Structure formats: structure tokens, C-alpha cells
Amino acid sequence: MKKIEKIKFVISSLFGIGKIKGGGTIAAIITIIGIYFLNWNTFPFYILVIGWTTIGLWSSYGKEEEDPREIVIDESIGMMFAVLLHSNTVLIAGIALVLFRILDIFKIPHTHFLDRKKGGVVYDDVFYGILTNILIWIGGIWIKGLR
DSSP states (O other), X not given: OOHHXXXXXXXXXXTTGGGSTTHHHHHHHHHHHHHHHHOSSSXXXXXXXXXXXXXXXXXXXXXXXXXXXXXXXXXXXXXXXXXXXXXXXXHHHHHHXXXXXXXXXXXXXXXXXXXXXXXXXXXXXXXXXXXXXXXXHHHHHHSTTOO
């Protein structure tokens, strides 16, 4: 394995988290805890989302045909999109984590085309993160105090 491929693997596996059983869920949990303390409702967080997504696309490029379980940076990116523009609360964090993981694990029918695009390992998680975000907004309209 070339040095650049090793670097890409270390980044895309989030320093080996992807090698652990349940790595995607572990990556999502670590991400939500980390970004909660960073406060995801700030301008620097928005810049972080753009940068992290770019790094995720770069580090997982060429893996879309196989979507190896070791690549978990996509779950981290999806979690960031799930909470973007929401209030920084433990309730939002918990709902986003559970809802995102359910959507990502069980997959919505007819979304498999997202995995087949270049960088597709990341695209489906961005989609599920945005969908989670929208569902939280809709739920917040009916559930007083969610925001």
C-alpha cells in the first residue's frame, strides 16, 4: 500500500475506529459528542462541515464500488449534516444520532444510486444527514421545547 493510500485509510477509518465492530455507530457517537462541545450552531462549525466533507470525499475516493465497513468518515459527516442549523442541545443530539443511524443502516429504497457516484461512500450519508435534519425540523414544529 502506497504512503498516500495509508494516509487516506487512516483518515477515512477515523484512525482505526472503522476496524472495530459497529465502527459506523461508534464514529457517529464520537462525532456527536465532539461537535456538541464545539457548538454546532456557529460559523466555525459550518466551515468545519465543508472542510470535513472535502477531506471525506478525498480520503474515500475510489472506494464507492465496495463501500468497505472500515470507512466511517461518512458517518461522521452525515452526523454533522444532521444537526446543522439546529439548537445545540442534548435532546437534538440524541434524536439526530438515533434517527440518522436508523436511516443509514436500513437505507431508503431507491437511494442506492448515491453509492455508485464517485465519492458515493459519502453522498448517501450526506443525504441521510440532511433527511434527518429535515425530520427534526418537522418534528420540532409539533414538539414544543425541541428547539
